[in-house]
Amino acid sequence: MTAATRVVRAPAARATRGAHLGRKRRLFWPFAVPALVLYLAFLVLPTIATVVLSFTHWAGAGDTPEPDGVTNYVQMWQSDSFQYAFRNTLVYVFLGGIGTFAIAFLFTMVLRDMRGGKVIRAILFFPNIVAPVALGMFLGFVFKYQPGKQGLANYVLEHVGADAAKFLAPANVTGVVTASLIWASSGFYITILMAAVDRIPPYLYEDSDLAGASPWQKFRNITLPMTWDVVGVAGVLWTINALKIFELVFVLAGPGTYAPPNQAWTLGIYVFDRTFGSNGTPDFGAACACAVAMIALVSVLVVLLRRLMRRDAIQF
Structure with missing residues (x-):
């Protein structure tokens, strides 16, 4: 293989790799978004809600959460x-x-x-x-x-x-x-x-x-x-x-x-x-x-x- 042939093929190989990486990047979000949505819906949001409710007094369905400061934490530790x-x-x-x-x-x-x-x-x-x-x-x-x-x-x-x-x-x-x-x-x-x-x-x-x-x-x-x-x-x-x-x-x-x-x-x-x-x-x-x-x-x-x-x- 001559030097000229190698010079011609090198850019072609780089272009092929670039196209492959581009396709992988385009496929990343369609696969990642469903997992991120589930993670957000079933872990992040419930965790945030748990932290917020820990500062309230709430008896469950039919009752309205009432802000109670750190009373729950004080009573818990005692x-x-x-x-x-x-x-x-x-x-x-x-x-x-x-x-x-x-x-x-x-x-x-x-x-x-x-x-x-x-x-x-x-x-x-x-x-x-x-x-x-x-x-x-x-x-x-x-x-x-x-x-x-x-x-x-x-x-x-x-x-x-x-x-x-x-x-x-x-x-x-x-x-x-x-x-x-x-x-x-x-x-x-x-x-x-x-x-x-x-x-x-x-x-x-x-x-x-x-x-x-x-x-x-x-x-x-x-x-x-x-x-x-x-x-x-x-x-x-x-x-x-x-x-x-x-x-x-x-x-x-x-x-x-x-x-x-x-x-x-x-x-x-x-x-x-x-x-x-x-x-x-x-x-x-x-x-x-x-x-x-x-x-x-x-x-x-x-x-x-x-x-x-x-x-x-x-x-x-």
Whole structure:
């Protein structure tokens, strides 16, 4: 090919690429606008409405919202119910997260070299397929305290000579729900982390084996750095899901009742109570104030988590 031919073809190639980019730009808005409209209608506008209503007193349909300043926020922070809900939610976020990721990392180290690891992964993921309400009902039978008709946990305790425990008493239910969350959620995060581990080049582990590295050293120096970005995303998912926990606590702590005891509440249950009204009088303003607090809390935690997890990407 002569130099003159190459000079002629270069502008033609650039023109073709320019036409292709032009077509992509023309297609961008027709595809993006429907998604933006849905995002605006179902997320942005309801969020703005929630913030506005949090400064009002409103009993719902048939009532007119009346401006009430920051009264809802003051009463919320002074409420024992909110303090219990806020504390329990933070317990689920932090203690539940530590337990879940500790188990996920442990299984990641074990399953990487295990035969049948994919089958075990599928088995561990199974609790995530079950609806939270059904899972709560099952665990309610497991932890039931009823002399002469005990649940599985107390049946085992009594048969080994120990006293039956009131697992679902208001003072104990937060610990039981935390353990249940760890058990039910670990499989999901094991699956995510194992998908990231599968991308790591095998020769890195082979070199570490030749160097005599222990499993902990391989995890600390290879697995964790290579999956750090995925761990960060998983941490954000856990934070958001833990802040929204509702069904499992509601079913375990308050079977057959309007709502669980205050000591077992979460922020989601607090919103539920204020929305439907424990005395038959809804207070949507107070419910919106708690919802705004949840939005603020999840925003702060996610931003902090992303900053703590910030690290230069490792190319491999």
